[in-house]
Amino acid sequence: MDIAxxxxxxxTDAMQTTFQIExxxxxxxxxxxxxxxxxxxxxxxxxxxxxxxxxxxxxxQENADPDxxxxxxxxFQRLVPPATDRSMSYLLHRDEGPDDMPAHIKxxxxxxxxxxxxxxGRMRLGTWQGIYLFEHRDAPHTRQVxxxxxx
Numbered sequence: 001m002d003i004a005x006x007x008x009x010x011x012t013d014a015m016q017t018t019f020q021i022e023x024x025x026x027x028x029x030x031x032x033x034x035x036x037x038x039x040x041x042x043x044x045x046x047x048x049x050x051x052x053x054x055x056x057x058x059x060x061q062e063n064a065d066p067d068x069x070x071x072x073x074x075x076f077q078r079l080v081p082p083a084t085d086r087s088m089s090y091l092l093h094r095d096e097g098p099d100d101m102p103a104h105i106k107x108x109x110x111x112x113x114x115x116x117x118x119x120x121g122r123m124r125l126g127t128w129q130g131i132y133l134f135e136h137r138d139a140p141h142t143r144q145v146x147x148x149x150x151x
Contacts, residue, residue: 019034028133056103061132
């Protein structure tokens with residue numbers, strides 16, 4: 001399912017846009033198709049993506065088996081549990097809820113930007129690779145991913 005919306009700006013040798021991704025709590029949200037449509041037909045170059053939030057990450061990950069996304073979410077929930085977990089009692093930042101500081105920790109551990117080569121107007125992703133926003137908060141959010149393509 002493709003869930004991103006884009007606001008496009010074009011320049012001579014470069015293009016920029018912002019993808020908006022609606023999330024429904026923690027999990028991975030694929031937006032590969034939106035990026036592919038935006039980049040389609042452009043010359044060779046480099047695509048850079050950056051999530052504009054401190055409690056979400058970007059990943060290139062397998063998109064064939066949904067169990068991969070389920071397992072990744074479960075792994076990071078075990079690795080960095082909510083602030084209410086006894087093992088996290090040392091956390092000071094708790095004003096925005098028990099999922100907030102753990103979300104910041106997860107975002108500090110994972111990429112917040114990606115660079116993807118483009119050849120003949122197509123991203124050079126592998127057969128089973130997709131581009132994901134990894135939402136680390138429990139509540140729904142509208143996330144923004146800034147995109148820059150340079151030929």
